[in-house]
Every structure is written in C-alpha cells, then in structure tokens.
Amino acid sequence: MTEQEYLNSYDSSGFQKPSVTVDLVLFTVIKDELHVLLTERTQYPYIGRPALPGVFVRIDETLDEAAQRALYQKTGLHDIYFEQLYTWGGIDRDPRMRIISVSYYALVPEAQIPESEQKKFFPAEEILNRNDLAFDHREIISYGRERIRNKVNYTDIAFSLVPEEFTLPQLQKIYEILLGQKLYKANFRKKIADKIQPTEKLTSGNKHRPSRIYRKKV
Amino acid sequence: MTEQEYLNSYDSSGFQKPSVTVDLVLFTVIKDELHVLLTERTQYPYIGRPALPGVFVRIDETLDEAAQRALYQKTGLHDIYFEQLYTWGGIDRDPRMRIISVSYYALVPEAQIPESEQKKFFPAEEILNRNDLAFDHREIISYGRERIRNKVNYTDIAFSLVPEEFTLPQLQKIYEILLGQKLYKANFRKKIADKIQPTEKLTSGNKHRPSRIYRKKV
Numbered sequence: 001m002t003e004q005e006y007l008n009s010y011d012s013s014g015f016q017k018p019s020v021t022v023d024l025v026l027f028t029v030i031k032d033e034l035h036v037l038l039t040e041r042t043q044y045p046y047i048g049r050p051a052l053p054g055v056f057v058r059i060d061e062t063l064d065e066a067a068q069r070a071l072y073q074k075t076g077l078h079d080i081y082f083e084q085l086y087t088w089g090g091i092d093r094d095p096r097m098r099i100i101s102v103s104y105y106a107l108v109p110e111a112q113i114p115e116s117e118q119k120k121f122f123p124a125e126e127i128l129n130r131n132d133l134a135f136d137h138r139e140i141i142s143y144g145r146e147r148i149r150n151k152v153n154y155t156d157i158a159f160s161l162v163p164e165e166f167t168l169p170q171l172q173k174i175y176e177i178l179l180g181q182k183l184y185k186a187n188f189r190k191k192i193a194d195k196i197q198p199t200e201k202l203t204s205g206n207k208h209r210p211s212r213i214y215r216k217k218v
Numbered sequence: 219m220t221e222q223e224y225l226n227s228y229d230s231s232g233f234q235k236p237s238v239t240v241d242l243v244l245f246t247v248i249k250d251e252l253h254v255l256l257t258e259r260t261q262y263p264y265i266g267r268p269a270l271p272g273v274f275v276r277i278d279e280t281l282d283e284a285a286q287r288a289l290y291q292k293t294g295l296h297d298i299y300f301e302q303l304y305t306w307g308g309i310d311r312d313p314r315m316r317i318i319s320v321s322y323y324a325l326v327p328e329a330q331i332p333e334s335e336q337k338k339f340f341p342a343e344e345i346l347n348r349n350d351l352a353f354d355h356r357e358i359i360s361y362g363r364e365r366i367r368n369k370v371n372y373t374d375i376a377f378s379l380v381p382e383e384f385t386l387p388q389l390q391k392i393y394e395i396l397l398g399q400k401l402y403k404a405n406f407r408k409k410i411a412d413k414i415q416p417t418e419k420l421t422s423g424n425k426h427r428p429s430r431i432y433r434k435k436v
Contacts, residue, residue: 016277017235020318059234059316063307087305087320089281098277100238100320102305 018089018098022066023054023137025085025105025144026075028113028121029161029177035121036141038133039074045095046134050122052141054101067104075117081160082106085144093136101135105144107160152178156195159216167203167211171196236307236316240284241272241355243303243323243362244293246331246339247379247395253339254359256351257292263313264352268340270359272319285322293335299378300324303362311354319353323362325378370396374413377434385421385429389414 026037038050053074057066063084072078085103093099113121127133128142151157152175161174172188197217202210244255256268271292275284281302290296303321311317331339345351346360369375370393379392390406415435420428 018238018275018277020236020238057236057307057318059236060309062309063305063318066307084305086302087281089275089284089320091278091280100275100281102307102318 018100020057021054021099021101022057022063022070023052023088023101023103023140024067024070024074024082025052025103025141026071026077026108027105027124027144027148027161028108028110029174030110030118030121032173032177034124034145034177036124036127036144037075037117037120038122038127039120041134049132049134050127050137051134052103052137057102063102063104066102067106071106075120076114077108077112077117080106080108080112081157085140085147088136088140090136101140103140103144105147107148107157109161109163111163148178149180156216159195165199165201165213165215167213168192168196169211171214236318238275239272239317239319240275240281240288241270241306241319241321241358242285242288242292242300243270243321243359244289244295244326245323245342245362245366245379246326246328247392248328248336248339250391250395252342252363252395254342254345254362255293255335255338256340256345257338259352267350267352268345268355269352270321270355275320281320281322284320285324288322289324293338294332295326295330295335298324298326298330299375303358303365306354306358308354319358321358321362323365325366325375327379327381329381366396367398374434377413383417383419383431383433385431386410386414387429389432 028035037053039053041047041049041051053070055066055070055073057063061069067082068078071080071082082104085105088101088103091098093101124141124145128138128145130138148157158171158174158178161178162171168189171192172183172185175188176183195217196214199213199215201213203213204210246253255271257271259265259267259269271288273284273288273291275281279287285300286296289298289300300322303323306319306321309316311319342359342363346356346363348356366375376389376392376396379396380389386407389410390401390403393406394401413435414432417431417433419431421431422428
C-alpha cells in the first residue's frame with residue numbers, strides 16, 4: 001500500500017473512511033397532490049425497488065455540486081430551488097459498506113418538468129404508506145415533506161412550485177397542499193400581499209370569471 | 219492493493235473517498251451573554267488557533283455517536299440537548315485533504331459545566347468578529363447561532379439553557395439573549411404559560427421580592 005493509498009482509505013487519525021453520497025428528494029405538485037421523483041434500482045442492493053436519485057460525492061466537487069449533478073443526470077433539470085436537508089449516518093443503512101448520505105430537497109413546478117420525466121413522479125402520501133423503498137429513503141422523504149411544511153409559513157418556498165406567472169387561486173392551492181390543510185381566502189391573501197405583484201394580464205376565463213395573473217415581487 | 223484496500227479508498231463507483239468529521243458548536247449563556255466552546259489547535263493545520271471541537275467519524279459509529287464522543291472527550295459532558303446543524307462540503311476547507319464536516323450544535327446551562335471547563339467558553343459575538351478561527355469554523359458558529367434564533371420561537375429550545383428549576387425573569391433573560399432583543403414581560407409570560415409549572419418554592423429574595431420558582435411542564 002503506497003502512502004497515497006493509505007491516505008485515501010484512512011483518515012489522518014487512522015480511521016477507515018466511510019463513503020459519502022448525496023440523495024435528492026425532488027418534489028412537485030401534480031393534480032393537486034405533492035409528488036416525489038423516484039428511480040428504479042438497477043444494481044445491488046434493492047434491485048428493482050424504488051429509490052431516491054443519488055450519486056457518490058466526487059473528491060473534487062462540493063455537496064451542492066453533487067446534488068445538482070444527481071438532479072441533472074436523472075431529470076435533465078437544472079437551476080431549480082434546492083437546499084440541504086439532513087445527513088443520514090446510520091451504520092447499517094447500506095448493505096455494501098458504510099455510506100453516509102447528505103440529503104437535499106428540491107422543488108420544481110410541474111410545467112418545468114420534461115414530459116418524458118413526468119411518469120417518474122409518484123404521490124408522496126402513497127409512497128410514505130408503502131414499505132418497498134430502498135434503504136432509508138422512505139424516512140428521508142418523510143423528513144423532506146416535514147421540512148417543507150415547516151418552511152411554508154416563514155419563507156417563500158411555495159413560490160418554487162408555481163410557474164413565473166400564476167393566479168392567486170393557483171398559489172393558494174400550492175400553500176394548501178404543502179401545509180396539508182385548507183386556508184381561508186381572505187387570510188391567505190393578507191399573508192401573501194407583500195410577496196406578489198399583479199401583471200397586466202387576465203386568464204381567458206372560459207368557465208369562470210377571468211382571474212388576474214400575478215408574479216412574485218422581486 | 220488488495221480488494222479490501224480498494225474498497226476502503228474508493229466508492230463502488232470508483233471515486234476516491236472524502237474524509238468525514240463531526241464538529242460541535244456548544245453554546246451556553248454566561249453573564250447574560252451567549253458563549254461558545256473553543257479548543258486550541260495543537261496539530262497542523264492552524265496550530266495555536268481557536269477551533270470547534272471535532273472528531274473523525276469512526277466506521278462503526280453513527281454521526282450522533284461521533285458528536286457525543288466529541289462533546290464528552292472535550293468537556294466531560296453528556297446527556298445534553300444536541301441536534302444536527304448542517305454539513306459543510308467545500309473542497310478546500312481543510313489543507314490536509316478533502317474533509318466533509320457534519321456540524322452539530324448543543325446547548326448546556328452554565329451551572330452544568332464543570333468549573334475546569336468554563337474558561338474554554340468565549341462570547342459568541344466577540345468570536346464572530348474575529349478572523350483567527352481555524353477552517354470555516356467562524357461560519358459554522360454563525361450558522362448555529364442563526365439556527366437557534368430561528369428555533370426559539372417555535373420550539374422549547376430555550377429551556378435547555380436554564381437549570382431544571384428557574385424563575386421567570388431568568389427564563390425571559392435566556393429568551394432575550396437567544397433572540398437578541400428585549401421582550402415585554404406580559405407578552406413573554408403569555409407565550410410560555412403553557413410550557414411551565416410552578417413549584418412550591420420561592421427564591422430567598424435578598425434584595426428583591428422573592429420570586430416563584432418554576433419547572434418545565436412535562
């Protein structure tokens with residue numbers, strides 16, 4: 001074993017190194033329901049089982065870069081809202097070897113997802129009631145949903161799930177889906193008044209009265 | 219290189235492994251000011267500079283266990299409130315090699331710190347205005363203080379900084395220090411009313427009127 005090989009496998013304190021991956025929880029809203037992107041495992045372990053997209057962290061990329069790489073490789077998407085979620089360090093979470101996973105969550109409006117990718121998204125609620133996910137990925141998804149729910153009220157996170165131009169009923173629907181509860185229209189509008197600005201446009205309003213179209217205030 | 223050595227240094231995808239440490243931000247309140255525990259670096263790099271206590275994650279311990287080990291090794295403390303903070307993955311954050319650091323923060327009441335350890339705590343505000351901390355530890359402390367500030371209002375985190383029995387002025391002081399702002403007594407008491415229960419005891423009240431002593435409601 002050369003010195004470099006030794007340095008590669010052991011820390012300076014002589015401890016054997018764990019491996020590090022990034023796993024990504026990509027959420028969107030489809031048909032008024034929170035959905036999450038899953039891929040099918042093609043390798044040992046958990047072959048054929050649904051799993052979060054993930055990559056091993058390369059020695060020359062940051063964690064954020066690894067998360068973006070996982071996103072782009074699996075969906076062709078880039079430049080969307082994403083944030084670190086939590087780091088999972090259970091000793092036996094992967095049967096191959098000790099793997100620490102830094103999880104990220106990301107949000108994308110449905111309209112931005114390439115058509116070929118849409119079938120990879122599954123209703124989060126349904127997924128969380130299943131037992132067939134690979135690794136601890138069910139727990140990671142659950143934690144991601146919880147984080148979003150907590151952040152909806154004190155950040156602008158919900159805007160990452162609507163297109164650039166949206167109606168207020170559309171935005172309210174997203175808030176309700178993320179929070180898991182109905183909101184009163186008047187309260188909702190008061191709460192978001194500072195965050196939005198009207199455009200000149202109205203929806204065509206086939207069946208309903210035309211609605212004003214808004215953008216996020218910059 | 220044997221197969222095992224290869225597995226130790228490369229991921230199953232053939233990438234060289236980064237190292238993983240846990241760094242700990244231990245906060246307390248001393249003399250009405252938020253303090254943080256620092257150790258002096260005794261090894262390359264940054265010899266003699268202040269740094270957060272940290273350990274390399276062993277192959278057979280979880281991240282939480284590594285954080286507890288760092289805490290116990292450096293302070294003799296255990297069984298205190300701690301939580302994962304954020305994982306730092308900058309490529310050049312350590313000049314020795316690529317090291318990913320999973321940071322934790324912890325809170326301990328001053329009264330629980332062994333006397334021999336008290337001198338290792340420094341005012342957070344002062345530390346954040348200095349430029350001599352090792353690695354990116356200044357940034358980690360800053361992020362930790364921010365996290366606590368955000369959590370004070372919607373969790374019971376402040377109770378981790380008072381003894382089991384406390385007066386309401388004592389508790390209010392802790393809230394004010396963590397939030398970085400004064401609170402109105404009436405508002406404060408309304409806010410925490412559900413979280414506390416009175417004991418039979420009163421303070422001796424040498425100079426002041428005796429105060430009721432409370433405990434956290436269980």
